[in-house]
Amino acid sequence: MPGGRGEGVAQLQRRLRQGHYWVGAVDGRYGGLTTQAVMALEKASGLPVDGVADAAVVQALDAPGPIVPRAAEAGLAADGDHVWVDKARQLLVVVRDGAVLWVFNTSTGTDEEYWHPTSGWQVADTPTGRFDVTWQVDGTSDGELGPLYRPKFFHSAGIAVHGSPSVPAVPASHGCVRVSNAAMDAIWAEGLMPLGSPVVVTGETPSN
Structure with missing residues (x-):
């Protein structure tokens, strides 16, 4: 317990x-x-x-539930590396050499409307598709919607995998992919998401 x-x-x-x-x-x-x-x-x-x-x-x-990497449907080599965000099950999966290395609890966008201080009404969507880590901040990034801990950005809308002190069982973010702060430290320390890493986001957001 x-x-x-x-x-x-x-x-x-x-x-x-x-x-x-x-x-x-x-x-x-x-x-x-x-x-x-x-x-x-x-x-x-x-x-x-x-x-x-x-x-x-x-x-x-x-007999855990099956976790099968999604390399093929994203056009990636079957034996390659990528990070898979499974929105349907709210999991982040690190894949190395085509096999699951680590599975993390995650919380993605709620798909609900929210008020952005500069853009007005927006939908808290974590976009699906195949992306790459394009920039990162080794520290806390102070965004307009709150701080992002050691974020790894993979979408032009400012969507990132980042650490958070709150990673609930359900979707809760404005669109980013939350993991615990300690998990984010491990992702950095173990080189699990270097710049250029493929990120595959699949599935539909479950209802809370």
Whole structure:
């Protein structure tokens, strides 16, 4: 359970890592990163998403939902690298050499209208398609709609993968792709989204 600690939690963390769900360090503490990893597993497996490792989650660790990279439909080499944003399941998947390396919980645009301070009414859409990381900020970018932590921009409308202290189970952004701040630090540290990286965004936004 969230807040717990001990060898049972460490075993859960190891199994999540074996399933390619990014959980940070195996430290035996059921904190925010473990909760985020469990949420990603729940989403992939079609379970209710609450971040709690109950019996259904333990069972899903033995037979998780399929995560198949989308290289072919994006015109990419089957054995290549890319980042896949699955809007339908609200997951971000890092693909290396054609195989899943890490799966992160994410939160994309709500598809709802919002008021932009300079552009007026806009729709909080995360556009689908094949893009590339074109610029990045190794720090906090102070945008008109709020700060973006270490963003990797892949769309001319200012859409980026970025860190956030809030990555809920449902779409909640103005269009960007949120991951936890710690996950974003790992993406930078491990070179998972260098400039020029292909980004593939698929699926429809689920209703909240």
